Amino acid sequence: MTAARLPAGPPIYDSLIEKHGDVLAQVRQAAKETEREADELLDWSELRSGRD
Numbered sequence: 001m002t003a004a005r006l007p008a009g010p011p012i013y014d015s016l017i018e019k020h021g022d023v024l025a026q027v028r029q030a031a032k033e034t035e036r037e038a039d040e041l042l043d044w045s046e047l048r049s050g051r052d
Contacts, residue, residue: 016023
């Protein structure tokens with residue numbers, strides 16, 4: 001079976017999105033925000049530049 005003939009997703013997935021929202025997209029967004037915040041908090045470049 002080629003990718004063109006595969007269905008978009010199982011029907012249960014569509015009904016779950018309708019009922020609960022797109023949880024996977026929300027989790028991906030939360031992970032991106034957490035990663036961005038961690039990058040900011042763990043940015044020690046200012047401390048390193050003072051030692052040069």
